[in-house]
Amino acid sequence: MTSRIISQLIILYFLLGIVESCSDFVFLVDTEIDDSPLGRGLQRRRDLVLKAAEQLDLSTGLHRVALIIYGKRPSDELLAGSFDDFATTDEFVQVLKSEFDALLLRNETRRLLPSIGSADALEILLKRVLSKKRMNSPVVVLAFTDGRIRPNEAARLERISAQLSKKHYIHTFAINPEGSISVERLATLELLTNGDKKAIVTSQNRQISAEQKMNDILAPFLSCQKFSKSRILRRKPKVATTAAPRQVDPECLIDVVLLMDFSGGAVDKREKYLNLGAELIKDVKLGPDAVQVAFVRFSGPKRTDTVFHLKKHQNAKNAVFEMLATPSLGGTTRIGAAMLDAFREFDAKFGGRSTAQKVMIVFTDGFSQDDPTDAAVKLYQENIRLFSVAVEDHNLPADFDNLKAIATNLLKMARKLNCVQTRKKGTPGI
Incomplete structure (x- = not known):
């Protein structure tokens, strides 16, 4: 699965965390x-x-x-x-x-x-x-x-x-x-x-x-201490049962939000974005003890729409089916605003887990009426791992600067999402 995804991705930028900088x-x-x-x-x-x-x-x-x-x-x-x-x-x-x-x-x-x-x-x-x-x-x-x-x-x-x-x-x-x-x-x-x-x-x-x-x-x-000016602290949910806890591999406990640009400018790329997203999750084990996936589409101001929350699907095929049936929105593009809106999907009421790794993957060409940098910094401070994905377009190349402001490394994440299947074959996790 990983090799097929990576072969189709034209732009993968690793930015957050690669430079040892201070203030x-x-x-x-x-x-x-x-x-x-x-x-x-x-x-x-x-x-x-x-x-x-x-x-x-x-x-x-x-x-x-x-x-x-x-x-x-x-x-x-x-x-x-x-x-x-x-x-x-x-x-x-x-x-x-x-x-x-x-x-x-x-x-x-x-x-x-x-x-x-x-x-x-x-x-x-x-x-x-x-x-x-x-x-x-x-x-x-x-x-x-x-x-x-x-x-x-x-x-x-x-x-x-x-x-x-x-x-x-x-x-x-x-x-x-x-x-x-x-x-x-x-x-x-x-x-x-x-x-x-x-x-x-x-x-x-x-x-x-x-x-x-x-x-x-x-x-x-x-002294280069790392801290955030505003940090959200969430209490762990109270345990309401005395049943023995299930064995959960923490490396496979991941909450993923797929955020896709469905604006008018990306209408010709919608199918490619959906296919890449589907390829990424179709073989992944979903559920409360494994990976959870939410799907959000966006375009212009106040046009961020959640198709399904993290807690909805425990079957990857059903998630892919609902995702592929999602129509375009049209209109302008506000990447930064959409990222902040999609951040709410990690809330507990939508299925977000305090112990899970949090990932957001943004599918877009990078062209936006707002600057996504502030949103990317905010999510990074909240320990959200960010990735950006674009597809090849010879007529209108992607906006590299905005993609770099969003991106980390998708290759490792593709492997992590498939960690259950990979480990059955004896491959160590990342």
Whole structure:
């Protein structure tokens, strides 16, 4: 079965988990000189920024960094460097020192543009930086600012911060080294963190310095600990019987969701997708102690349709029969939204098992009106193994970037789904 499936698959991309990467950092640095003598507030900010920067390990590639500088500047270009622009930590530190020194040196002839606020900096992050992030790597946003709000900025800052907070891979921290901060400026720090007070670093608590609190926050990201900002924890179902438990091979306990693009653009590929899906499961043992399969079709906005849930079929032939009889939907294509909708199929009420391995296989050409990257990251954080499958089309080649954003390795999964039959022949499982 495996060889027949693999011979028909034109595109198989393995992405999630192949790169040993750590964190991507974004430094948002407000360089506005405060009203204190000699700009001491900015000097304290400078010291903290440099101490954070010196902890990065850029030369190995485990960490990467982007730099956005705002405030009163001689230029309206806020992006001082993106993720690929700083090869070493020393190089990044030198750029920071140069930026700060140029502002702290008194130069009455230098012309500065009107003050640029945090909302503008976040917009640069959203539009020009995040597209270059690494898959599987958290993005740690460090906003070094005194919290000064610019005129008519609050509503826009709140909107952009809320938009960023919905991205599960982003962790935003607002850092102000001052010990005395006004209520208005604290409110700005809360806007930057979308109301998360624990993500605000100051020196207001005399028992712990801003530097120490910043280091505590950075530690898990610097050491490459793997964790999710939002994790769903499910309780194990209560045992309602005293009968002896059945012997179940955990390697064969798999919940699979087949998600197929039935949009207007894929109407000529529908039959091929169905045949590939049928070939994948037709010889697999289905049931509560083995593999379970759900089938979901999708097209445009709010057009994700579950054909059958995980708990419905315990006979592969019946599952294949119902799947092959499913008509197209037509319309546009929203891969990311469909992936998040299909994620609900792993819920216990539809037959999802807390002890099962969870797999989603997306059959699509990759062309979508939304970006599936955020959805792929969300599912990865929920321990869903993702695969993408496309079929050959000489007239309209598949969108490789979107498929890569979804995919892992289907070859091993094809073997795992057939693990019961394979092991009868003496072949070890994967």
